[in-house]
Amino acid sequence: GERREKNFIENEIDKDLASGRYSHVQTRFPPEPNGYLHIGHAKSILLNSGLAEEYHGLFNLRYDDTNPTKEKWEFVESIRADVEWLGAKFDDRIFFASNYFETMYECAVKLIKKGKAFVCDLTADQIREYRGDFNTPGKESPYRNRSVEENLKLFEEMREGKYADGEKVLRAKIDMASPNINMRDPVIYRIAHLSHQNTGDKWCIYPMYDFAHPIEDAVEHITHSICTLEFEDHRPLYDWVVNECEFEEPPRQIEFAKLYLTNVVTGKRYIKKLVEDGIVDGWDDPRLVSIAALRRRGYTPESIKRFVELVGVSKANSSVDSAMLEYCIREDLKLSRARMMAVLKPLKLIIDNYPEGQTEDLVMPNNLENPELGSRVIPFGRELWIEEDDFREEPPKKYFRLFPGNEVRLMGAYFVKCVGVDKDETGKVVAVHCTYDPETKSGTGFEGRKVKGTIHWVNASTAVNAECRLYENLVDEEKGKLDANGNLNLNPNSRIILKDCKLEPNFDGAKAYDSYQFVRNGFFCVDSKDSRPDSLVFNRIVSLKSSFKL
Ligand code: ATP
Ligand code: MG
Ligand code: MG
Numbered sequence: 001g002e003r004r005e006k007n008f009i010e011n012e013i014d015k016d017l018a019s020g021r022y023s024h025v026q027t028r029f030p031p032e033p034n035g036y037l038h039i040g041h042a043k044s045i046l047l048n049s050g051l052a053e054e055y056h057g058l059f060n061l062r063y064d065d066t067n068p069t070k071e072k073w074e075f076v077e078s079i080r081a082d083v084e085w086l087g088a089k090f091d092d093r094i095f096f097a098s099n100y101f102e103t104m105y106e107c108a109v110k111l112i113k114k115g116k117a118f119v120c121d122l123t124a125d126q127i128r129e130y131r132g133d134f135n136t137p138g139k140e141s142p143y144r145n146r147s148v149e150e151n152l153k154l155f156e157e158m159r160e161g162k163y164a165d166g167e168k169v170l171r172a173k174i175d176m177a178s179p180n181i182n183m184r185d186p187v188i189y190r191i192a193h194l195s196h197q198n199t200g201d202k203w204c205i206y207p208m209y210d211f212a213h214p215i216e217d218a219v220e221h222i223t224h225s226i227c228t229l230e231f232e233d234h235r236p237l238y239d240w241v242v243n244e245c246e247f248e249e250p251p252r253q254i255e256f257a258k259l260y261l262t263n264v265v266t267g268k269r270y271i272k273k274l275v276e277d278g279i280v281d282g283w284d285d286p287r288l289v290s291i292a293a294l295r296r297r298g299y300t301p302e303s304i305k306r307f308v309e310l311v312g313v314s315k316a317n318s319s320v321d322s323a324m325l326e327y328c329i330r331e332d333l334k335l336s337r338a339r340m341m342a343v344l345k346p347l348k349l350i351i352d353n354y355p356e357g358q359t360e361d362l363v364m365p366n367n368l369e370n371p372e373l374g375s376r377v378i379p380f381g382r383e384l385w386i387e388e389d390d391f392r393e394e395p396p397k398k399y400f401r402l403f404p405g406n407e408v409r410l411m412g413a414y415f416v417k418c419v420g421v422d423k424d425e426t427g428k429v430v431a432v433h434c435t436y437d438p439e440t441k442s443g444t445g446f447e448g449r450k451v452k453g454t455i456h457w458v459n460a461s462t463a464v465n466a467e468c469r470l471y472e473n474l475v476d477e478e479k480g481k482l483d484a485n486g487n488l489n490l491n492p493n494s495r496i497i498l499k500d501c502k503l504e505p506n507f508d509g510a511k512a513y514d515s516y517q518f519v520r521n522g523f524f525c526v527d528s529k530d531s532r533p534d535s536l537v538f539n540r541i542v543s544l545k546s547s548f549k550l
Contacts, residue, residue: 007313009047009254013055013224022223022249025057029083029090030064030097030216033075033197035268036283036290037082039304039325040259046308047256048226049088060220061090065098066212068196076197078283082291087301097216098198104207104215105159107245108170108189112151116244117188118144119154120171127169130176131184138176138184158191161204165191172211174240182237186210214238218247225253229317259311260319263475264289265488279490280474284529286539287474287494289325297471298515298525298541303329322473323548330542333515333523338366338373341411341504342518343458344468346385348431349402351416354382359459362442364412367517378504380413383460385502387520390455391432393421400453402432408453411519415440415451456519463502466536468524470496503536510536520544 006014016022027048031037037045052059061083065071083090111117120143122130132138146154158168170189178184188211193204207215217225225238232255242250265271271288274280283290286297294304307328311320359381366373386402395403402408407417416434424430440446472494475481479489512528524538531537 004309008315009051009224009226009256009313010054012254013051016223016252017055021252024223025052025055026060026221026223027052027057027226028060028062028217028220028222029088030062030213031079032064032067032070033072033079034067034070035075035272036078036292038266038268038271038291039261039264039289039294039307040266041082042086042291042304043259043308043311044226044228045083045086045088046305047313049090051224051226053089057223058093059088059090060093060095060222061088062095062097062216062220064209064213064216065096065196065198066101066207066209068192068194068206071197073197078292082295085295085301086291086304095216095220096198097212098196100212100216100219101199101203101207103219104212105205107215107241108155108207108211109152110246111172111188111244112155112170113148114244115148116173117151117170118146118173119151119158119168120144120185120187121168124166127187131181132176133181138178138181140176141171141185144173144185155189158189158205159203161193163191165193167191170205172237172240172244174237180233180236182210182234183240186237210234210237211241214241214251214253215245217251218242218245221249222251223249225251227253227255228258229255229315230258231255255315257314257317259308260317261289261322261325262319263473263477263481264322265474265481274474274488286469286527287471295513296525296528297539298513298523299325299329300332303332306332321548323546326542326546327548330523330544330546333517333541335367335370336373337515337517337523338376339368339517339519340506341378341456341458342466342468342521342524343385343387343456343502344470344498344518344521345388346458346500346502347388347391347429348460349384349386349391349416349457350431350433351382351384351436352419352433353435356382358382359461362412376506378412378506379459379462380410381459381461384410384457385460385463386432386455386457390453391418391429393429400451401455402434402453406453407451408455409440409442409451410436411454411456412442413457414438414442458502458504460502462505464505464507464536466501466503466507466538467530468498468501468538468540469527470498470540472496501538507536515541517544 029045029048049059120141130139169187171185174183176184235253238253284292284296359379361377365375391402402418414436416436420433421429422431474494476489476491515525522543523541527537
C-alpha cells in the first residue's frame with residue numbers, strides 16, 4: 001500500500017528493539033466486558049493488532065474483567081465477535097484478567113513482605129481527605145507502619161471474608177508527598193462481597209485497575225502496553241508495580257489520544273444510556289457507532305481500517321469529522337457494488353403509447369466505472385414507478401426533471417415526455433402520463449435532440465416491495481452535541497422509515513449485510529435483523545455525495 005511516515009509509537013518500538021530493551025513485540029487489546037465496543041475501540045484494536053503484525057509479534061485479546069459489578073457474559077461474546085469481524089488476529093490468544101487473581105494476590109503478598117504495602121482501616125472518605133490534592137501534600141495513614149506480620153495476617157483475613165466491604169483496604173506504600181497524587185499510597189485491593197462472572201464466589205477481595213493492569217500485562221509478556229491519554233499520570237505507578245513485583249522484561253506503557261468524532265456519541269457509558277433510555281433500538285441500532293451498529297448499517301471492516309489509518313495516531317486529543325468515516329465506506333463501495341434501480345418514494349408513470357401488456361428486457365451495466373462487474377437485465381414496460389421528487393406540476397427554476405410538456409431520459413431506456421396527470425379528489429397527483437419515442441432507446445446512438453434530465457425508474461409489474469430506512473446523525477448538527485444542561489440535542493429526523501419502496505426484480509438471494517448502490521439514492525445494506533427474503537428491509541449506509549474531500 002501507500003508509504004506513510006512512522007507514528008510516534010513505532011518510533012518508540014524501534015528504539016526499544018535497537019537498544020535491546022525488548023527482543024520482540026507483544027501487544028494486547030484489554031476491553032472491560034461491560035458494554036459493546038465502539039469505533040474508538042476499533043482504533044485501539046487495529047492499532048495494537050497492526051503493530052503486532054508489522055513487527056512479527058503477538059497480539060492478545062484480554063478481557064479486563066477485574067470489576068465484578070458491571071460485567072456480563074453477553075459482552076464477552078459480542079466483543080470477541082467484533083474483534084474477529086475487524087480482522088484482528090488473536091488466534092487462540094484469548095485471556096481473562098480474572099484468571100490471574102491468584103498471581104495478583106501473590107504479588108500483593110510480596111509487596112507486603114518487602115514493606116511496600118499495608119492494610120489500612122481508614123474509610124474511603126478519610127483516605128480521600130488524607131490524600132490531599134495538587135496544592136496540598138498528603139498525610140500519612142496512622143496504619144502505615146503496621147508490621148509485616150500484622151499486614152500479612154490482616155490481608156489473609158481480608159481474603160477469608162472476615163471483614164465487611166469498605167472495612168479495610170490494602171494500599172501500596174509509596175510517597176504521600178509525591179507531586180503525583182496517584183503515587184500517594186494508592187489503594188491496590190478492596191473488599192467486595194460480590195460474585196464474579198468467571199470466578200464466582202471464590203474471591204471477596206478484588207484488585208484495583210492500577211495494580212491489576214500492569215500485572216496482567218507482565219504475566220502475558222506484553223512489551224508495549226498501549227492505552228489512552230488519561231492514563232499518562234498513572235504511568236509512574238504502572239512502572240512502580242512491575243518493578244516492585246520484580247517481573248523480568250517488564251512491559252512499558254505508551255499513551256495515545258482517544259478517537260472522538262464530531263457530533264457523534266462515542267463512549268460506552270453514553271451509548272449505554274441511549275440504549276437504556278430507549279432513544280435507540282439496542283446496541284446495534286444503525287444510528288450508533290458501536291461496531292455492531294456499524295456492521296449492521298453496512299460498514300465493512302476495510303472501510304473502518306481505512307478510516308483508522310487516515311486518522312493516524314496522535315498524542316493530542318481532537319475530534320475527527322464524522323464525514324471522514326462516511327467518505328471511507330463510500331470509497332470502499334463505489335466501484336465494488338452494483339448500481340441498482342430502486343424508487344424510494346414511488347409515483348406511477350404511465351407511457352400512453354407503449355403497448356399494453358408488453359415488457360422488454362433492457363441490458364444495463366452493473367457499474368459504469370467498473371466493467372468487471374458485468375451487466376444485468378432489467379424489465380421495462382408501460383407502467384413504471386418513478387421518484388415523487390422527479391415530477392413537479394409547477395417546476396421551480398432550473399428543474400430539469402419531469403413536468404408537463406418536458407422531456408427527460410428514463411435511465412438506460414427511452415425519452416419520455418409528460419402529457420398529463422391523474423389526480424385524486426384532494427388534488428394530489430397520483431399518476432403521470434407520458435409518451436415515449438422509440439427512436440431514443442439508450443445505446444442506439446440517437447443524436448436527434450438532447451434532454452437535460454435523466455431519472456431512474458422501476459417497472460411496476462415486476463417491482464419488488466421493500467422497506468428502506470434512512471438515517472441522519474442522532475445529534476442535531478446545527479445545535480451541537482450537548483445543550484446547556486449537558487443533555488444530548490437529539491435530531492428528530494435521525495431515522496426515517498419508507499415502507500413502500502419499489503425495487504427492480506434483481507434482488508433474489510439478497511441476504512443480511514449484502515450491500516448495493518441504489519442509483520441516485522446512496523448505498524444500502526440488507527438489514528440483518530428485520531429483513532426477510534419475501535420482505536426486504538434495507539438500511540441506507542450513506543448517501544452518494546459529500547462535502548468531505550481528502
Ligand atoms: P469508554 O470510555 O468508551 O467507556 P473504556 O476505555 O472504558 O471506553 P475499555 O473496555 O476499558 O473501555 O477499553 C478497552 C481499550 O480501548 C482501552 O485500552 C482503551 O484505552 C481503548 N479505547 C477506549 N475508547 C477509545 C477511544 N475513543 N479511542 C481509542 N481507544 C479507545
Ligand atoms: Mg476502561
Ligand atoms: Mg468506560
